[in-house]
Amino acid sequence: MYNVINLPYPYYALEPIIDEKTVNIHYNKHHKKYMENLNKLTNYKMPIEEIPKRIEEFPLKDRGKILYNAGGILNHNLYWQSLNQNPTLPKGKLLNKINDTYGNFNNFKNSFIEKSKNLVGSGYTFLVTDNDGNISVINMANQETPLSYDLIPLFTIDLWEHAYYLKYQNNKDAYIENIWNKTNFDHASQIYESLF
Numbered sequence: 001m002y003n004v005i006n007l008p009y010p011y012y013a014l015e016p017i018i019d020e021k022t023v024n025i026h027y028n029k030h031h032k033k034y035m036e037n038l039n040k041l042t043n044y045k046m047p048i049e050e051i052p053k054r055i056e057e058f059p060l061k062d063r064g065k066i067l068y069n070a071g072g073i074l075n076h077n078l079y080w081q082s083l084n085q086n087p088t089l090p091k092g093k094l095l096n097k098i099n100d101t102y103g104n105f106n107n108f109k110n111s112f113i114e115k116s117k118n119l120v121g122s123g124y125t126f127l128v129t130d131n132d133g134n135i136s137v138i139n140m141a142n143q144e145t146p147l148s149y150d151l152i153p154l155f156t157i158d159l160w161e162h163a164y165y166l167k168y169q170n171n172k173d174a175y176i177e178n179i180w181n182k183t184n185f186d187h188a189s190q191i192y193e194s195l196f
């Protein structure tokens, strides 16, 4: 059976930036729904991270739905791990790479925020690395995952309306800016450190 990660903190942990009710609904209703859908579509056949690369092993008629729901699980797993009650900054090799690529963390953060504001419709902004360790900031639509493009996702912000609408309504830009008070780069730093 495919599963979602346990939420790494209590529902209230992201207050006042993301309210308790939003986190509760987002995790229990939205995130888990992708898990239920994927388990209805297919029995466990391979680790979820391999689904985007081995999608041709599934029946043609189911591939679109399987990719969509697997992406919904993976993207939300990473989103929860990209946030924390107490924010953390990039460390080690990832910090060095951010400084080499963007000059400093603040420039990187501003690039990321600008990218998020440019996303049209539902989707995510990701910090990704290619297989050579080159990092970039990209947008993906709906539940697409960078794994489909041979990129490794390190950090992400969910930009679907369900991520912010209860508290921010139409003020998506305020969510995009405020969330940086709760961002966690420990997870991203660990992935990058283990790869390069």
Ligand SMILES: [Fe+2]
Pocket: 026, 030, 076, 158, 160, 162, 163
């Ligand atoms: Fe979401």
